[in-house]
Amino acid sequence: MALVELPDIKFVEDDVNKVFEELVTVFQGMTGRVLNRADPEMFVLRAFAQLFVQQRVLINQVAKGELLRYAKGVILDYLGDPETPRLQAEPALTTERFTLSIPLVTPQIIPAGTRVAPEGAEGSILFATQNAVTIPAGVTQIDVLVECTVPGIIGNGFLPGQINSLIDPLPFVASVSNQTTTTGGADTEDDDSYRERIRMAPESFSTAGPDQGYVYWAKTASAAIVDVAAVKEAPGEVTIVPLLEGGVMPTQPVLDAVTEKVNARRIRPLTDKVTVQAPEAVPYNIELTYYISRDRAAESVVIKDAVKEAVASYVLWQKSKLGRHINQSELIGRIMNAGALRVNVVSPVYTAITDLQVAQDVAINATFGGLADD
Known part of the structure; x- marks a missing residue:
């Protein structure tokens, strides 16, 4: 939902010169005197003006903070309460496979709360089963949904097979292994996302x-x-x-x-x-060559790092919204802003994306073509 363009708002005047003029006018009106620039009272009034401006800046900040557009933190929570509460942190999820060493003649129970961990994590990141499951007699494996014991993005990104340590030993369980990449973990909803949901409420x-x-x-x-x-x-x-x-x-x-x-x-x-x-994934590759001005040869290492970050930021920008067209102009602009002299892009080419699709990068190859004259 696009924001309406509105001018910045001030509830009270916080320009120090205007406040000073107001104080001088009030003082002269009350005393019947016309002050000169060198009068001691002028210095006193300017000091009071500085104090009043500090208070007025605070008043403006507090008053603006009660508006949805400017509210932050706990004030935003109050604006959303109670119909639209802030979404809390959520744990990452994955499917974990428990494998027995031999088929059993009796069912094997995997208790709720059984913990597994990535190899080498040393207990800092754990995943646990939420419900008890039973491996039937004669069956050697079962897939169980597990979630990270610590909510947030910390549990995201473990590839299949990386969560392979059983923390709570179980009889006859020979191995454990996650079958999917861990995803779904999220930190507490940030102010910008929360503000947008309140606006949509x-x-x-x-x-x-x-x-x-x-x-x-x-x-x-x-x-x-x-x-x-x-x-x-x-x-x-x-x-x-x-x-x-x-x-x-x-x-x-x-x-x-x-x-x-x-x-x-x-x-x-x-x-x-x-x-x-x-969403339907629309794959694309990045294949480009960039050049740096010969006059900036001494900065080439810094510029190369900046270009690498610019390409990474473009990739994230491109796939962070549904229906965002694949736009090589955005990529070129970011690389130029990073300090490149010019950019020759082979791919991607402009590709229209529907609201049910999202662009997904496959291969990235950003090559430094050398120094060039302006």
Whole structure:
């Protein structure tokens, strides 16, 4: 939801010269004297003006902080309370496979709270089963949903096979291994995301199925969701696509949470058929050569590092929003701002993206072509 362009707001005047002039005018009116620039009273009044300005700056900050556009921290929490509370941190999830050393003639129980960890983590990061599961007799393995014991993004990004240490030994369990990359962990909702949800909250009051209403409710399913698209595919049919922070594709638990949220009786119109799915990935490669001005040869190492960061920031920007077209001009602009003289881009080329799609980088090759004349 785009913000309306509004001028900056001041509740009280905080320009020191204007405040000083006001004080001089009041003093002269009350005493009947006309002050000269060298009068001692002028120095006293200027000192008072400095003090008054400090107070007025604080008044402006506090008053602006009560407006949604400027509110931060706990003030924002009060503006959202109670209908739109801030989303709290959530743990990362993955599917863990427990494998027995031999088939058993009796069922083997994996208790709730059984902990596993990445190799070498030394107990700093743990994952645990949330429910007890049973490996049937004669079966040697079972897949269990586990979540990080510490909420937040700290548990994200462990690749399949990396969570392979069993912290709580179980009889006959020979090995454990995660089958999917850990995702879904999110820190407490930041001010910008929370402010946007509060602004969208009025859309949630409608029971007629507005697209922004579906977007609002889908975002409340998880603090890890950074963007949502709600598209009418056909009359009475709505497709909802969430995207996780950092451009990560939503896992099945996240999709299930969104599905449960948007299909609640008080949210979904009775005539709507709502489908929740992951976005379609549109792959692209980065293949480019950049040059640095010969006049800036002494800065080449710094510029190379800046270009590397610029490419990484572009990749994150490109995949952090649904329907964001693949735009090589944005890439060129970031590299030029990093200090490059010119950029020759082979790929990507401009590619239109729909609201149900998201661009995903595959291969990145940014080559330094050498020094060049301006």
